[in-house]
Amino acid sequence: MASSDPPRDPHPPTTDERPTDQQILDYENSLRAELLADAPFVSELAGLEELEKEYEGGAEIFRKKLQELKKDYPIYRSIRKDGNCFYRAFGWRLAELLWSPSSASSFWHDTAKAVLISTRELLTSSGYEQVMIEDFYDTFLAAMKLREAPGEPTGLEVFQSEYASSTTICHLRLCTGAELKRSRDLYEGFAEMPIDEFVIKSVEPMALEADNLQISALVNAIPLVNIRIANLDTTPGSINFHEFSPMDADAKTLPVITLLFRPGHYDVLYGKNENVEK
Amino acid sequence: MPPRSSTSAFKGPGKGRIMKEIDACRTDKEAKIKVELVDDNLSHLKGTFEGPPATPYEGGHFVVDIQIPADYPFKPPKMKFDTRIYHPNISSQTGAICLDILKDGVAWSPVYTLKTALISLQSLLQSPEPNDPQDAEVAKHFIRDRKGFEETARAWTALHAKDNPDALPAGMDISVVKSLEEMGFSRADVVKALSKAGNNADRAAEILLTGA
Known part of the structure; x- marks a missing residue:
């Protein structure tokens, strides 16, 4: 130790002057929370004109693509931009289809109930502890079955409440993780790391956005819908769609849910003739 | 259910x-x-x-x-x-x-x-990760003098995390510890200084006084 060093407090306060990682994170989270404070998790229906307004001063290509999109999908519902939007949009649309009176006595509805009930088994067989997942599972199932019990809160009220919303997203994340682990040979080539690590790092934590791999896995974990994603980007030409269908189901017989993708974010789109939850 | x-x-x-x-x-x-x-x-x-x-x-x-x-x-x-x-x-x-x-x-x-x-x-x-520290001083000690770090950590464990609060690390004399405590330093700091100083009381006092 150099003797020219001035006497020091044995515990210099330097570490206290700088913000800690946690303080920085808290600050970022508080900023994000402020930005999000007014945005519902799932919004009321809106016409696509609302979306067009966002692009009024923007690139021509967006306005052209939105106009084209509006012909087939005149209505949308915005989803909170918090990194959970894909799972939230999926859960919401699935619930809406289940609640729809027109599906009530259909074969699809019966299959859907059985598939959703079996997600508990899907999770426990991939190593999730039942005692830790059952809160998520119970709330998820209750949200999907809402319409069977009169006098319950509306679907929108449920999906706009923090706990029910987070729980549903969490359950869908775990279904995605379980499917990735169950059919790991199928997915491993697309993950840049071993599947178990991918699930821990890129699926299970809340607020991490879903990419193609998670979307493919969720469609196979809950093989009840096709997902059609309209891609609003700057590629020249018409708006392009990405389709995801379950592998082991007759995709043609399944309903389609349509999402609008803008980099980092998904919202829900409704076709002209679709039944929608008001 | x-x-x-x-x-x-x-x-x-x-x-x-x-x-x-x-x-x-x-x-x-x-x-x-x-x-x-x-x-x-x-x-x-x-x-x-x-x-x-x-x-x-x-x-x-x-x-x-x-x-x-x-x-x-x-x-x-x-x-x-x-x-x-x-x-x-x-x-x-x-x-x-x-x-x-x-x-x-x-x-x-x-x-x-x-x-x-x-x-x-x-x-x-x-498995400490000194490159992502919470306590910069301790991390520095860990990186520069692993053995000394371990001695101090062991001393702290003996001092704070064991049932016998008077337990001192091996080789440390309670009378020396007490005499240094009388200079106004905490037990933890005294033990830390003594481990750093190889139980040499004068050297430990110097460490305590200069904060070295």
């Missing part, structure tokens, strides 16, 4: 989740990890675990303060050491912990539990 009205399912896990977690720790005797309520308040708990073998924390009994946020398990529990501990990733002053899964970022996930978090803390004691 008992039938449950869907409305109640939307309100939150209530006491369920935390009680389940406490039970899970109770039934797992092997892990030697305990989670207990402080009082009737389900958002304040204490966790305890043993220092991992073959580390300077061996034989120590560590207590961790646990605060459960309202949106747990979607947000991580807040944890800090009650037991003073000498470790690069734990503040030697406040017990604050630098561990990725405890930060409100993207490493925590709702399938983690208090038990998995405490096991991660136990692993942190086993």
Whole structure:
């Protein structure tokens, strides 16, 4: 130790002057929370004109693509931009289809109930502890079955409440993780790391956005819908769609849910003739 | 499963989740990890675990303060050491912990539990990460003088984390410790200085006085 060093407090306060990682994170989270404070998790229906307004001063290509999109999908519902939007949009649309009176006595509805009930088994067989997942599972199932019990809160009220919303997203994340682990040979080539690590790092934590791999896995974990994603980007030409269908189901017989993708974010789109939850 | 009205399912896990977690720790005797309520308040708990073998924390009994946020398990529990501990990733002053899964970022996930978090803390004691420190001074000590660091850490374990509060590290003379304490330094600082100084009282006094 150099003797020219001035006497020091044995515990210099330097570490206290700088913000800690946690303080920085808290600050970022508080900023994000402020930005999000007014945005519902799932919004009321809106016409696509609302979306067009966002692009009024923007690139021509967006306005052209939105106009084209509006012909087939005149209505949308915005989803909170918090990194959970894909799972939230999926859960919401699935619930809406289940609640729809027109599906009530259909074969699809019966299959859907059985598939959703079996997600508990899907999770426990991939190593999730039942005692830790059952809160998520119970709330998820209750949200999907809402319409069977009169006098319950509306679907929108449920999906706009923090706990029910987070729980549903969490359950869908775990279904995605379980499917990735169950059919790991199928997915491993697309993950840049071993599947178990991918699930821990890129699926299970809340607020991490879903990419193609998670979307493919969720469609196979809950093989009840096709997902059609309209891609609003700057590629020249018409708006392009990405389709995801379950592998082991007759995709043609399944309903389609349509999402609008803008980099980092998904919202829900409704076709002209679709039944929608008001 | 008992039938449950869907409305109640939307309100939150209530006491369920935390009680389940406490039970899970109770039934797992092997892990030697305990989670207990402080009082009737389900958002304040204490966790305890043993220092991992073959580390300077061996034989120590560590207590961790646990605060459960309202949106747990979607947000991580807040944890800090009650037991003073000498470790690069734990503040030697406040017990604050630098561990990725405890930060409100993207490493925590709702399938983690208090038990998995405490096991991660136990692993942190086993594998310090001096390049991502919480306590810069301790991390510096760890990097520059691993052996000296380990001696101090062992001394702190003996001093703060063992049942016998008077227990001193081997070779340390209680009369020397007391004479240095009389100069106005805390037991922890005296032990730290003496381990650094190879139990030489004069050298230890110099370290204490210069803060070297």
